[in-house]
Amino acid sequence: MSLITDLSREAKAAAKTLAVLDEAKKNAVLKDMAEAIRSHTQGIIDVNTKEVARAKENNLDAAMIDRLILDADRIEDMAQGIETIIELEDPVGKTRSLGKRPNGIDIRKMRIPLGVVCMIYEARPNVTADAGALCFKSGNAVILRGGKEALDTSLAIAGLLQDVLVKHDLPKALITVVPNPDRALMQELMEQRDYIDVIIPRGGEGLINYVTDNAKVPVIQHFKGVCHLYVDKDADLDNAMELLLNGKTQRTGVCNALEGLIVHQAVADDFLPRVAEAFKEKGVKVHVNEAGASYFDGADVIGEDGYGEEYLGLEIAIRVVDDMDMALEHINQFGSFHTEVISTQDTAAAERFQRTVDAAVVMVNASSRFSDGSQLGLGAEIGIATTKLHAYGPMGLESLTTEKYLVNGEGQIRS
Structure with a gap:
């Protein structure tokens, strides 16, 4: 058999061993995994530093390099993410009643x-720990195929997690990193429908489309994050500015960063001069429609076809709108079903926005940067689903499970 078939078959067999583990045992394993990552921080950094240097030599774009970098803080976040998963209730085995039928079957x-x-996934070595821990507690084996840029770091992290599995007499194949980034092997991986139950791609739009078009296994898609902040006519403009700067400039190369700003024309005169000043200081490139162009020096004036871009950098598209209806239409046309935010003090407007906007996460007076599994109480996340299958939004433990029917009778037969 081939390498990929062997890895897939071993993962399928390993997954069955999780069926006999209770929550206490799972949590003990996870505790040791978190400690293994924390105690090997410097070793992970040493491997990662070499990969980052190679990525820079190969002119990898800034957003990808940002995702690739692991420093002490990010490694600690990985460990804490696992510890948060320990605190979460194991969904496996939980039941809910659908009642009894007239014939008595329960x-x-x-x-x-x-x-x-x-x-x-691409250039995200933290996914190795996040996915490994989430899949383990939710009773799944996981096969990880990362980009070549992060392969050494991913293998280092996976090695630590596998050592913990072996320590607890569990198969290493519960967490597997494909050791070769050859694209042909990825294609073979996507055809393993006898062994793999679902594929979750995480990366740029090109990767998502490639996996969706070529996989023979069901795919949960995580398309681009074109997230907007709508500043309503009744917004607290000081708070709106904080939401804007945090969402756009705190970390740019992530899918929950703001890529669009929509401003109600009633507050444009007060708000946009402040935005222009702040963006000039931060070095944010502005694309704006005719109605907002006068507030910015040297901005790129764009038409309808200029919106909907995922910049993943210090760049944003701004639109001044006549009313909330126009803002909702803009989001409907250019959003990516990821995260949308409104800044307003009008409760009715906030409720309408949350009810109407079609996105996995819809926020009122909170930064788009909170659209993250760890920030929403899920521990780590395995991805953010932007298609509506069994999961929509950040995917935590419950999203990695499904349900089967349990039917109990007393000898009933169908007539």
């Missing part, structure tokens, strides 16, 4: 693991 549904999860 119907329930029980949460079960998906089986084998395959992650295909």
